[in-house]
Amino acid sequence: MNDLITTESFFRTVFENVSDYIMLLDEEATIKFLNHSPVGIEKADVIGKNWFSLITKDQREDIKKIFVQLMQDGKPISYEYLGRGAHSKPTWYWTRFTALLNDEGKITGAILISRDQSEKKEAEALLIETERMASIGTLVAGVAHEINNPLASVILNLEIILNECTNSQTIPAKLVNKLHETYAAVENIQKIVIDLKLLSHREEDPKTSVDLAKVLDSSLRIALNENRRPIEIVKNYSQSTKVLANEGRLGQVFLNLIINAAQALRKENPRNRIEVTASIQAEQVIVSIKDNGIGMSEPIKKRIFTPFFTTKPKGIGTGLALPLTKRIVKNLGGDITFTSTLNSGTEFIVSLPLAPPENLAHAEEPGEIESSSQQSKLLIVDDEETFSSVLEEVLADDHEVTTVNCGADAIALLSEGKRYNVIVSDLMMPQMSGMELYKKVLELAPDQAQRMVFMTGGAFGPSTSGFLESIDNKKIEKPFKLKELRKLLSSVKFR
Numbered sequence: 077m078n079d080l081i082t083t084e085s086f087f088r089t090v091f092e093n094v095s096d097y098i099m100l101l102d103e104e105a106t107i108k109f110l111n112h113s114p115v116g117i118e119k120a121d122v123i124g125k126n127w128f129s130l131i132t133k134d135q136r137e138d139i140k141k142i143f144v145q146l147m148q149d150g151k152p153i154s155y156e157y158l159g160r161g162a163h164s165k166p167t168w169y170w171t172r173f174t175a176l177l178n179d180e181g182k183i184t185g186a187i188l189i190s191r192d193q194s195e196k197k198e199a200e201a202l203l204i205e206t207e208r209m210a211s212i213g214t215l216v217a218g219v220a221h222e223i224n225n226p227l228a229s230v231i232l233n234l235e236i237i238l239n240e241c242t243n244s245q246t247i248p249a250k251l252v253n254k255l256h257e258t259y260a261a262v263e264n265i266q267k268i269v270i271d272l273k274l275l276s277h278r279e280e281d282p283k284t285s286v287d288l289a290k291v292l293d294s295s296l297r298i299a300l301n302e303n304r305r306p307i308e309i310v311k312n313y314s315q316s317t318k319v320l321a322n323e324g325r326l327g328q329v330f331l332n333l334i335i336n337a338a339q340a341l342r343k344e345n346p347r348n349r350i351e352v353t354a355s356i357q358a359e360q361v362i363v364s365i366k367d368n369g370i371g372m373s374e375p376i377k378k379r380i381f382t383p384f385f386t387t388k389p390k391g392i393g394t395g396l397a398l399p400l401t402k403r404i405v406k407n408l409g410g411d412i413t414f415t416s417t418l419n420s421g422t423e424f425i426v427s428l429p430l431a432p433p434e435n436l437a438h439a440e441e442p443g444e445i446e447s448s449s450q451q452s453k454l455l456i457v458d459d460e461e462t463f464s465s466v467l468e469e470v471l472a473d474d475h476e477v478t479t480v481n482c483g484a485d486a487i488a489l490l491s492e493g494k495r496y497n498v499i500v501s502d503l504m505m506p507q508m509s510g511m512e513l514y515k516k517v518l519e520l521a522p523d524q525a526q527r528m529v530f531m532t533g534g535a536f537g538p539s540t541s542g543f544l545e546s547i548d549n550k551k552i553e554k555p556f557k558l559k560e561l562r563k564l565l566s567s568v569k570f571r
Contacts, residue, residue: 091111091112092111092112094111095191095192096189096190096191097110097111097112097113097114097169097188097189097190097191097192098110098111098187098188098189098190099111099127099187099188099189099190100176100185100186100187100188101127101143101185101186101187101188102184102185103147103183103184103185104126105126105127105128105143105186106124106125106126106127107122107123107124107125107126107127108123108185109123110122110123114160114161114167114192117160127188128140128143130159130160131157131158131159132157132158132159132166135157135158138157139155139157142155142173143173143186146173146175146183146186147175147183147186150175150177150183151175152172152173152174152175153172153173154170154171154172154173155170155171155173156168156169156170156171156193157169157171159190161192161194167192167193167194168192168193168194168196168197169190169191169192169193170190170191170193171188171189171190171191172188172189172190173186173187173188174186174187174188174189175187198399220269220533221504221533222533223265223269224269224533224553224554224555225460225463225533225554226460226462226463227262227265227266227269227554227555228463228554228555228556229460229462229463229466230262230555231259231262231263231266231555231556231557232466232467232470232555232558233466234255234258234259234262235259235470235557235558236469236470237255238252238255238256238259241255266555267297283320283321283322283408284320284321284322284323284541284545285318285319285320285431285432286318286319286320286321286322286323286326286431287317287318288313288314288317288318288319288354288361288363289313289314289315289316289317289354291323291326291327291330292311292313292330292352292354292363294327295327295330295331295334296309296311296334296352298331299331299334299335299338300334300338306346306348307338307341307348307349307350308347308348308349308350309349309350309352310349310350310351310352310353311351311352311353312351312352312353312354313352313353313354313355313363314354317354317356317361318430318431319361319428319429319430319431320408320409320428320429320430320431320432321408321428321429322408325404325407325408326404326408326428328400328401328404329401329404329405329426330363330365330426332397332398332400332401333365333401333424333426334350334352334365335397336397336398336422336424337350337365337366337367337369337422337424338350338367339369340367340369340370340371340421340422341367341368341369341370342369342370345368347368348367348368348369349367349368350365350366350367351364351365351366351367352364352365352366353366356430359429359430360410360427360428360429360430361427361428361429361430362425362426362427363425363426363427363428364423364424364425364426365423365424365426366421366422366423366424367421367422367423368420368421369421369422370418370419370421371416371417371418371419371420371421371422372416372418372422373418377414377416380398380414381398381399381402382399405426405428408428408429409428409429410426410427410428410429411426411427412424412425412426412427413425451474451475451476452474452475452476452497452498452565453475453476453478453495453496453497453498454471454475454476454477454478454496454497454498454499454500454565455478455479455480455486455489455494455496455498455499455500456468456477456478456479456480456500456501457479457480457481457482457483457485457486457499457500457501457502457505457510457513458479458481458500458501458502458505458531459481459482459502459505459506460481460502461481464479464481465479467479467500467561470558471561471562471565474562475497475498475565478494478496482505482506482507482508483501483505483507483508483509483510483512483513483516484507484508486499486501486513486517487513487516487517487520490517490520490521490524491520495521495523495524496524496527497527497568498527498528498529498565498568499517499524499527499528499529500528500529500531500565501513501514501528501529501530501531502530502531502532502533503530503531503532503533503540503544503551504532504533504540510530511540511543513528514528514543514547514549525549526548526549527568528549529549529550529551529552529564529565529568530544530549530550530551530552531551531552531553531554531556532544532551532552532553532554533553533554550564550567550568552564
């Protein structure tokens with residue numbers, strides 16, 4: 077056995093098959109030996125070259141200093157650097173530098189053991205990008221929530237004013253038209269906020285039944301908002317298609333793909349077109365995003381999902397959008413493929429799980445309910461005093477309205493024995509959230525807990541989403557129209 081492990085063939089087998097790269101340098105850093113080379117690089121083209129020539133220019137001086145220090149004191153050192161990898165593309169290596177000594181103990185060169193860190197670096201970059209998107213989502217969610225509160229008041233106030241002006245014989249028609257224009261502008265703001273909320277969900281949010289048409293439409297608006305070229309948008313998808321997904325992450329997928337499609341279009345083409353289609357096949361929803369742009373060559377197609385690979389100019393693209401898109405789709409239980417022809421265009425195809433059928437009795441909208449001659453009692457819990465006062469004003473004709481600005485005051489009223497046909501509570505409030513209020517009401521007066529309706533501005537995380545899914549209570553998103561609120565209140569009031 078001892079004879080076996082001292083043979084030249086044994087050491088050659090070890091050197092050639094170990095995954096790490098082992099390199100021998102002389103005192104001038106000339107490569108004298110290399111056990112094997114990255115794919116696409118011949119050993120013969122590397123041996124005899126100065127090792128520093130294989131290091132990226134921005135790191136070359138630091139590496140030289142390390143090598144000089146090693147030649148002087150012989151102390152081993154570990155370092156991470158960017159060098160040439162498979163097919164000569166820049167690759168991160170972790171390297172252990174060790175001095176080579178002759179029989180007299182003199183330093184005659186160095187042995188380098190290098191390990192490819194590409195997968196580790198790619199995973200770190202994707203994690204950073206995911207965390208960055210989560211941070212942006214949190215910020216967007218907060219902004220959307222803060223906009224929605226005053227916006228809800230503006231919409232309800234405009235409805236009151238328009239109703240009064242439309243029925244008035246003394247207000248000039250020109251002024252009424254201006255009010256209608258203002259109301260339309262506010263509705264546009266509402267759509268923008270809805271689009272922003274699409275990006276506010278975090279990756280750990282649970283999968284739910286998602287309206288595919290809503291996500292696609294929002295993604296198209298956001299992606300093409302800054303586009304100044306005429307683009308024909310062809311849409312062919314059902315308004316009722318539901319997929320099992322995370323709304324925010326799905327929005328990010330389509331946003332990335334539509335932005336890529338728009339950037340692939342040629343400026344000189346007067347007939348630029350993006351087609352977005354969706355169809356149901358078995359238990360899958362197939363979404364196609366197709367452009368008639370520049371297309372991709374065969375080498376580019378092979379690397380399109382490779383992290384850090386980008387055809388965009390430096391500083392424009394990170395090369396992470398498509399790898400992250402693929403990761404999200406896979407995490408959603410789907411798949412993504414593409415076809416592309418140079419100078420003809422590209423088509424990305426995303427398959428996603430079809431959402432299970434909803435309980436129709438639970439999902440259907442409440443029908444019109446006959447009004448009662450007796451006013452119902454309504455409790456509004458919202459920390460925004462302006463908004464709660466507007467609600468009180470618009471509902472006072474049909475309800476006996478009580479408003480409080482915190483959950484503690486609502487609990488105090490219920491503890492006194494007060495009871496209400498409907499309790500409308502904001503979900504996100506300081507001191508006591510709508511979730512906490514629900515739990516306390518459930519302990520104090522279970523029948524009242526069943527009559528709670530929750531208003532949301534859209535800024536909530538997994539725990540809040542899980543709460544809303546775990547209860548049968550109705551909810552309504554701010555801002556809302558007065559008729560939507562009246563219909564919802566009626567469905568709770570008479571049940």
